[in-house]
Amino acid sequence: MIEIQNLTKEYGKIKAVDNISFSVEKGEILGFLGPNGAGKSTTMNILTGYISSTSGTVKVAGHDILENPVEVKKRIGYLPEQPPLYLDMTVDEYLNFCAQLKSVPAKRWRSEKKDIMELVKISHVSHRLIKNLSKGYKQRVGLAQALIGTPDVLILDEPTVGLDPKQIIEIRKLIKALGKNHTIILSTHILPEVSAVCDRVVIINKGRIAAIDTPDNLSKMLSDFSRFSVTIAGPENKVRNALSDIYGVKYLEVSNRIKDDEYSYIIEADKDVDVRKPMFNRLAQLGFPILELKSLNLSLEEIFIQLTTTEEMEVQ
Amino acid sequence: MFAVLKRDFKSYFNSPIAYVLIGLFMFLSSYFFNSYLSYGVSDITSNVVSDMSFLLLFVIPILTMKSMAEDKKNGTEVLLLTSPARITEIVMGKFLALYCVFLIMTGFTLIFPIILTVFGDPDLALIFSSYLGFVLYGAVFVAVGLFASSLTENQIVAAIIGFVGLFALYTIRYLASYFSGFLYDVFTWLSIADRYNDFMNGIIDISSVIFMISLAAIFIYLTVRVVERKRWSQG
Numbered sequence: 001m002i003e004i005q006n007l008t009k010e011y012g013k014i015k016a017v018d019n020i021s022f023s024v025e026k027g028e029i030l031g032f033l034g035p036n037g038a039g040k041s042t043t044m045n046i047l048t049g050y051i052s053s054t055s056g057t058v059k060v061a062g063h064d065i066l067e068n069p070v071e072v073k074k075r076i077g078y079l080p081e082q083p084p085l086y087l088d089m090t091v092d093e094y095l096n097f098c099a100q101l102k103s104v105p106a107k108r109w110r111s112e113k114k115d116i117m118e119l120v121k122i123s124h125v126s127h128r129l130i131k132n133l134s135k136g137y138k139q140r141v142g143l144a145q146a147l148i149g150t151p152d153v154l155i156l157d158e159p160t161v162g163l164d165p166k167q168i169i170e171i172r173k174l175i176k177a178l179g180k181n182h183t184i185i186l187s188t189h190i191l192p193e194v195s196a197v198c199d200r201v202v203i204i205n206k207g208r209i210a211a212i213d214t215p216d217n218l219s220k221m222l223s224d225f226s227r228f229s230v231t232i233a234g235p236e237n238k239v240r241n242a243l244s245d246i247y248g249v250k251y252l253e254v255s256n257r258i259k260d261d262e263y264s265y266i267i268e269a270d271k272d273v274d275v276r277k278p279m280f281n282r283l284a285q286l287g288f289p290i291l292e293l294k295s296l297n298l299s300l301e302e303i304f305i306q307l308t309t310t311e312e313m314e315v316q
Numbered sequence: 317m318f319a320v321l322k323r324d325f326k327s328y329f330n331s332p333i334a335y336v337l338i339g340l341f342m343f344l345s346s347y348f349f350n351s352y353l354s355y356g357v358s359d360i361t362s363n364v365v366s367d368m369s370f371l372l373l374f375v376i377p378i379l380t381m382k383s384m385a386e387d388k389k390n391g392t393e394v395l396l397l398t399s400p401a402r403i404t405e406i407v408m409g410k411f412l413a414l415y416c417v418f419l420i421m422t423g424f425t426l427i428f429p430i431i432l433t434v435f436g437d438p439d440l441a442l443i444f445s446s447y448l449g450f451v452l453y454g455a456v457f458v459a460v461g462l463f464a465s466s467l468t469e470n471q472i473v474a475a476i477i478g479f480v481g482l483f484a485l486y487t488i489r490y491l492a493s494y495f496s497g498f499l500y501d502v503f504t505w506l507s508i509a510d511r512y513n514d515f516m517n518g519i520i521d522i523s524s525v526i527f528m529i530s531l532a533a534i535f536i537y538l539t540v541r542v543v544e545r546k547r548w549s550q551g
Contacts, residue, residue, distance in 0.1 A: 048398040052548050073400045084395035086323070088330050100319030101399045145395070 001026040001183045002047070002153060007056035009042050009207075016042040018207035019056070024200075026152075029179040031198030031215075032187035039207040040187040041081055044157050047185070048078040060153060074102075077151040077182075081158050083142025087131035091122055091141055094130060095148065102149045112150070120144045120174065135162040143171070147178075154184045160193060172197050226271050227296035229255065230279070231264045234288030239263070242282050248273030262291070320396070320409025321416075324383065328417050333379065338421045341368075341375050349428050361429045361438060362446040362516045368425065369450060369512060372457050373486060377478030379417060380461025381471040383410050384539070388469035397547070407540050411462050418454045422447070442518045449515020452528035456508060457482055459535035466542045 002024040009017040017039045024030045032040050045051045047058055049069050057064060063071040086094055095116070099109045117123045120140040125133060130141060139162060146154055159175065160168045175197055178184060188194060194201050195215045203210040203218075211218060232239050236254060244252055248270045256264035269275040276293065283290055328334040348367045352360045387393040396406050426447075432438040464478035465471075489510050492503035504510060508531065511524040 045394075048394075050394055050398050050547070070400050070402070073398055076398070078394070078398045080391060080394045082391040084390070084392045086327070086392055087390070088327055089323070093326075097319055097323045098395070098399075100322075101396070101401055103400060 001028075001061060002185070003057075003059040004043075004047070005057045005059075007043065007046065007058065008054045009039075009046060009051070010054045015207050017046070017053070020204070020207070020209050021056075022202055022209065022212055024183055024185060026183055027179065027181075028200060029175070029184045029186065029198045031194035031201040032185060032204065033189070033191070033194050033201055034187075034204040034210075035189060038204045040204060041157055042207075043204070044078070044080075044155050044185070044187060048076055048155055049073055050078075050080075074149070075152045077146035077148065077154045079142045079146040079154075079156045079159055081161070083138055084145070085130045085138060085141060088129070090127055090129055091133070092126045094141065095144060098145045098148050104149045112148070116144050116147050119147070121170075136164060136167045139163060139167075139171075143174075150181075152183060154178060154182045156184065156186045158187055158189070160188070160190065168193075226269055228267045228269070228276070229264060229292070229294050229296050230267060230290060231256075231258065231262065231292040232283060232288050232290055233262045234283070234286070235261050236263050238286065239265070239283070239288055242286055242288070243267065243279060246275055246278045246282060248275045248278075264292075266296070317401070317405040317409040317412075320401070320406050321412045324410055324413030325416050328379075328413070333382070334417050334420075337375055337379055338417075338424060341371055341421055342424050344371055345425055345428075359439065359442060360432060361443045362518075364425070364428055365446040365450050366513075366516050369453055372454060373479065373482050375421075376418070376454075376457040376461045376482065377464065377475040380414055380458060380465050380478055381475035382465065383414055383462055384465040384543075385469050385471045385474045389471075397543070403540050403543050407462070407466075407536060407543065411459060411536055411539075414458045414462060415455060418458055419451070422451060422454065439518070445515050445518045445520050448520065448525075449512050452515075452525060452532075453508070453512050455532040456485070456528055456535070459532040459539075460485065463535045463539045463542070466539045 004023065005021045007017055007020050008015065020039075020043065022030075032043070034040050042051070046053045047060075047065070049065050049072060052066070057066075058072075059065070060072045060075050063075075065072045086097070089097065095113060096109075099113070104112065114123075117126060120143050122137060122140050122144060125137055130138065133141065139159065143156070143159060146156065156175070160171050163171060172193065175184060175186065179197075179199075186193075186197065198215065200212070200214055201218060202212045240252060243249055243265070249267060250270065251266075251268040253266045254263050255266045258264060267275070267279075280290060345364060345368050349360065349364045352363050357363055384393075387396060397403070429438060429440075429443045433440075460481045461478040464481055465474040467477060468474050485508055487509075488503055489507035492500050492507065495503065508528070511521070511527060514521055514524055
């Protein structure tokens with residue numbers, strides 16, 4: 001659906017976006033993750049044709065953004081970081097204006113408007129001036145604007161910024177639901193948002209792609225070991241001996257003493273061996289019950305920090 | 317194009333700008349009208365219209381200052397430029413919205429020739445040529461103001477640039493008197509005020525009509541280029 005090849009944007013000597021390439025499949029929700037100033041917004045502005053790239057190509061549904069900008073723009077709904085709202089208009093007037101600007105036929109617009117307003121839940125504020133709306137509602141009106149004309153692609157720049165937690169959850173649900181019919185690129189610096197919403201993640205730092213994969217694969221890729229935290233009832237030395245004999249276990253350490261003969265351990269094991277079953281069998285034989293077992297794979301947050309810091313060291 | 321035209325036009329009347337400007341403009345031109353009446357000058361309308369053109373020097377930059385600058389400041393420029401509408405259509409829409417406000421303002425001043433016709437027997441052909449000149453003149457001024465507004469996101473700066481630009485255009489004929497020969501001819505040819513005076517004297521020169529329309533078109537084109545250039549900017 002979207003193909004980006006060797007995209008570069010230079011501002012004088014500064015490379016805001018440095019030779020990035022990736023593609024997005026139809027119906028995919030792609031997360032664009034990076035610290036502030038990483039080049040997320042610049043990339044999105046290039047995708048939508050607001051600014052031009054220094055070099056590289058962007059194709060949406062086979063149309064090149066430079067050769068055929070109108071065809072590309074028809075297929076994209078864009079919610080910039082700052083929602084592009086006319087504060088002196090009512091919600092109704094504003095959406096009508098956007099529909100005209102996007103040349104949505106008047107007949108289709110009448111039914112579409114109702115659907116969109118219900119979807120983002122702004123029907124009850126339709127007659128209010130936009131300048132009197134709260135930040136959350138402004139964001140929704142911005143999102144409604146992006147949905148006008150049912151574009152194939154939605155590009156959302158930090159869609160949940162400034163919303164309260166309940167609204168954030170609602171908007172995320174909405175984005176997930178929209179992902180069924182739209183291809184979505186979503187930028188954010190909030191990490192849980194990516195794992196909550198996205199099928200695939202592009203981590204971008206200093207204008208370059210640091211990693212691109214599914215959220216799960218990224219966690220796996222970065223840890224050479226799978227890590228567990230286990231709480232076991234049983235004397236420490238016996239448990240320790242029993243566990244370290246198991247094939248695949250590389251490292252074992254007591255992390256917490258809960259009470260006499262009840263300890264929490266951190267275990268690191270080879271990634272391709274599942275040590276949980278032999279662990280259970282061995283401990284069951286000895287009569288030391290497992291009270292708790294949880295995986296400690298890297299959270300996206302840790303990956304993010306790890307990736308962006310290694311990148312930094314390379315640069316230096 | 318019509319979407320932008322409609323929205324912008326409404327926004328001028330949603331804010332006090334259009335009302336204040338039209339009120340001010342009417343107040344001052346009525347003052348001129350009144351004084352010509354009491355002095356007993358002939359061809360009152362063309363004299364008033366001629367003075368109105370001087371007022372435009374101040375009124376137009378204030379009217380046009382927010383046209384493009386406000387979009388840049390509020391981020392609504394992104395909406396316009398990422399929509400499937402072409403930049404030329406957007407700029408034309410903005411120009412026409414401004415021009416409609418100008419035409420409404422001009423429409424109010426038609427009260428002067430109407431009063432004259434009721435109470436006397438003015439030269440209608442002269443009134444027509446004066447207004448034709450004024451309307452063309454206004455198109456050029458609005459286009460220059462629009463261009464000034466596209467250069468910055470600060471409305472005050474836009475108004476000042478617009479004023480300076482219009483002032484230069486207005487006074488270019490005085491430059492001509494410093495030169496002779498070829499340069500004199502160039503500056504006189506460029507002098508929008510001289511051509512305007514022809515209309516006030518009842519001369520409709522088709523080359524002047526084309527000149528004014530072309531001049532307005534050039535500034536609209538320059539505005540389109542400024543918007544496009546920003547997209548390509550490297551700095």
